[in-house]
Amino acid sequence: xxxxxxxxxxxxxxxxxxxxxxxxxxxxxxxxxxxxxxxxxxxxxxxxxxxxxxxxxxxxxxxxxxxxxxxxxxxxxxxxxxxxxxxxxxxxxxxxxxxxxxxxxxxxxxxxxxxxxxxxxxxxxxxxxxxxxxxxxxxxxxxxxxxxxxxxxxxxxxxxxxxxxxxxxxxxxxxxxxxxxxxxxxxxxxxxxxx
Numbered sequence: 535x536x537x538x539x540x541x542x543x544x545x546x547x548x549x550x551x552x553x554x555x556x557x558x559x560x561x562x563x564x565x566x567x568x569x570x571x572x573x574x575x576x577x578x579x580x581x582x583x584x585x586x587x588x589x590x591x592x593x594x595x596x597x598x599x600x601x602x603x604x605x606x607x608x609x610x611x612x613x614x615x616x617x618x619x620x621x622x623x624x625x626x627x628x629x630x631x632x633x634x635x636x637x638x639x640x641x642x643x644x645x646x647x648x649x650x651x652x653x654x655x656x657x658x659x660x661x662x663x664x665x666x667x668x669x670x671x672x673x674x675x676x677x678x679x680x681x682x683x684x685x686x687x688x689x690x691x692x693x694x695x696x697x698x699x700x701x702x703x704x705x706x707x708x709x710x711x712x713x714x715x716x717x718x719x720x721x722x723x724x725x726x727x728x729x
Contacts, residue, residue, distance in 0.1 A: 551587065552584075552587075552591075552610055552611070553584055553585045553586055553587040554585070554587075555610050555611075556584065556585050556599065556603075556610060557585040559603050559605060559609070559610075560585075560603060562648070562726060562727065563603055563604070563727065564670060564726065564728065565603070567581050567582055567585075570599065570602050570603060573601075573602035574595070574598040574599045574601070574602040575598055576595060576598065576599070581599070593607075596610065622641060627639035627641070627653065628640075629655075632654065632662065633656075633660065633661050633662040633663040634659075634660055634661050634662075634663060634664070635656060635657040635658075635659055635660030635661070635712075636654060636655065636656045636657070636660045636661065636662060637654065637655050638652050638653065638654040638655075639652065639653050639654075640652055641653055641721075642727075648725055648726055648727075649723060649724060649725040649726070649727065650722075650723075650724040650725070650726075650727035650728070651721060651722065651723050651724075652721070652722040652724070653679075653719065653720075653721055654710070654719070654720050654721075654722065655717060655718070655719050656681075656683065656710065656711070656712035656717065656718045656719075656720075657712065657717055658712055658714060658715050658716065658717065659711075659712065659713075660711070660712045660718075661709060661710060661711035661712065662708075662709050662710045662711070663709065665709065666686055666688075666707035666708050666709040667707065667708065667709070668704060668705050668706065668707055668708070669704050669728045670704050670705065670726075670728025671703055671704060671705040671728070672703070672704045672724050672725055672726055672727070672728040673701070673703065673704075673724070673725050674701070674702055674703065674704045674708075674722060674723070674724045675699055675700070675701045675722070675723045676694075676699060676700050676702075676710065676720055676721070676722055677697075677698075677699040677720060677721045677723070678694045678695060678696055678697065678698050678699070678718070678719075678720050679696065679719040679720060679721060680696055680716075680717070680718060680719045681695075681696070681712060681714055681716050681717055681718025681719060682694065682695050682696075682712070682713065682714040682716075682718060683710050683711065683712055683713075683718050683720060684710070684711045684712075684713055685700050685708065685709075685710050686707075686708060686709040686710075686711075687700070687702050687706050687707075687708050688706055688707055693713075704724060704728050
């Protein structure tokens with residue numbers, strides 16, 4: 535394990551408390567000390583000490599911890615508590631291939647939001663995959679922006695059109711598919727973030 539040494543710690547007086555910030559992000563992501571420590575290649579006791587301000591971390595270790603939490607190292611050092619408004623143009627969305635004939639893009643920046651908004655597009659016949667899936671135990675709202683989708687929640691299937699929405703827990707096995715001849719677009723609003 536590549537724990538750490540060196541001179542990256544929380545500044546004394548007035549600056550960012552690295553340990554508190556790290557802990558807050560970990561809790562927001564609903565990750566245990568053990569999960570994050572294993573993913574970052576450090577010991578659980580080291581991570582606990584770091585979060586309590588009793589240990590310092592090298593830059594390499596901070597990079598590993600940030601990667602384990604799905605954030606940038608710079609997120610650990612942001613000095614203003616409130617994020618600035620950020621405009622994300624539709625054409626600038628970074629779409630990722632998702633499921634079958636689907637794409638998704640995260641619309642909310644990481645890491646300090648209590649909600650997550652994901653835009654997803656499904657070509658005709660597209661879906662989130664062959665099987666329903668779960669992620670965490672968050673509240674989730676799916677809103678249909680255009681087209682028509684089938685939303686499977688457990689064993690129930692709902693036929694939704696533009697402007698329709700459905701609210702459920704992300705721990706409920708769910709699947710979205712586009713049965714129509716036109717593309718469909720939906721928004722997922724998830725609180726707290728669980729992707």
